[in-house]
Amino acid sequence: MSETELVLRSTRVVTPEGTRAASVAVRDGKIIAVLPYDAAVPAGARLEDFGDDVLLPGLVDTHVHVNDPGRTHWEGFWTATRAAAAGGITTLVDMPLNSLPPTTDTANLDIKREVARSKAHIDVGFWGGAIPGNVKDLRPLHEAGVFGFKCFLSPSGVDEFPQVDQAQLAAALGEIAGFGGLLIVHAEDPGHLEAAPEAHGPKYADFLASRPRASENDAVAGLIDLARRLDARVHVLHLSSAEALPMIAAARADGVRITVETCPHFLTLTAEEVPDGATEFKCCPPIREAGNQDALWQGLADGTIDCVVSDHSPSTTDLKTPDFGTAWGGISSLQLGLPAVWTAARERGHGLEDVVRWMSTAPAELVGLDAKGAIAPGRDADFAVLAPDETFTVDPAELQHRNKITAYAGRTLRGVVRSTWLRGRRINDGTTLAEPTGELLERPRA
DSSP, X not given: OTTOOEEEEEEEEEETTEEEEEEEEEETTEEEEEEXXXXXXXXXXXXXXXXXXXEEEOEEEEEEOOOTTTOTTTOOHHHHHHHHHHTTEEEEEEOSXXXXXXXXXXXXXXXXXXXXXXXOSSEEEEOEEOOTTOHHHHHHHHHTTOOOEEEESSOOSSTTSOOOOHHHHXXXXXXXXXXXXXXXXXXXXXXXXXXXXXXXXXOHHHHHHTSOHHHHHHHHHHHHHHHHHHTOEEEEOSOOOGGXXXXXHHHHHTTOOEEEEEOHHHHHOOGGGOOTTXXXXXXXXXXXXXXXXXXXXXXXXXXXXXXXXXXXXXXXGGGSOSOTTTSOOOBOOTTTHHHHHHHXXXXXXXXXXXXXXXXXXXXXXXXXXXXXXXXXXXXXXXXXXXXXXEEEEOOGGGOOSSSOOOTTTTOEEEEEEEEEEETTEEEEOSSOBOOOOOOBOOOOOO
16 A cells, blocks of 8 residues: 555445445555544555535546537537536546547547547547448447447437438348457337327437337337347437337346446436427437336346436537527436436435446446446546536536527426546646646457
8 A cells, every 4th residue: 555646435335335434545547445434544655635515436438429520519429528527527528429520430430539639528439330331340340449339220310420221220230249349229219200299399208209119119129129139238328218118128137138228318307398499408309207117226226227328419508599490409417317317217216326337336347347437446546526416407508519499497306516637647636637647548359
């Protein structure tokens, strides 16, 4: 312990063994020991005592649309990673769209990495994309270090990232299964969407009718069947229909390698409360009714849902027209995910250990980042310090993401992020964000 550089102390440290008073020793950006609270501080080490504020492992968000390069006026690595750091997130994995070019081959991946390198306030990894015609690019992307591959079963909203049909899905998944990769899927069935009433006008009920639960349910059922047949590993993105949970649980019990995530907005916002014209609430799949939300929380409680991640999908203000048919679909929540989920989880009887499992440990496990997701020896010294009982009211002007639009505006949330630490360095002190020191991450090699 004589080489300890930093000791972080709190009466409440969330560890894999539970929450307890502890001192966490750090050297060279790594946790080297979790010690009793009153352990002596080695000579030369700096002590940071957080009192009763809670020391959490830094959050891991595996579903972020940074949109850089090409649509940097929508977001960008500089602003997205600042927002993440302000919200206690220390690692994110960037989606292959809506950047220009999309991350669908290694040349485009190289472009994105070069853009991100000097702008990342936190650690950043990358997903690849599976689109029609790029099966030949999947293995090279895998070998270049992407964490897996995203595809859409219905239109993505941008022309440069087309959806795959069932034959293309099978071809891509067969290729990915061949090298042991992961396919992550926007699972909405296009047939159901085409048959549904077209989204139009300012009323949220009309938009909700245009994205029926059956679209998600049938897409998930088909994905399960294909994953079973190919013995492939798949992940369902941003699940909003709780009706799909029983089939996911049954498939998993039957040996199908399927995981699933949901998002803060599905757990904290309901269709019944969306005002007319409030398209900051528009996302695809959509925010559904309160009863559906209750069932999603049950899926988290029983372990059917693995992760809670943001699906941060920002746009410029002008694209959020008051017409739900024409407005861009996406919710910006990077900075607010932790307090939003904690506020609702607390009311439903869950503890911070549950929130850490959903928002840090499980996402890290999803992408194989063994150095992230827990306060334990050998892990990166990534932390969020949270005042769990303090409240604040969301003021969009105070958010760090580029375009100050959020469905959480005016909401009172519980849980204030006091500071964020990346590999033993404080990158957010609650008022100021440090210059970028994030690293670009690659998929761990076997």
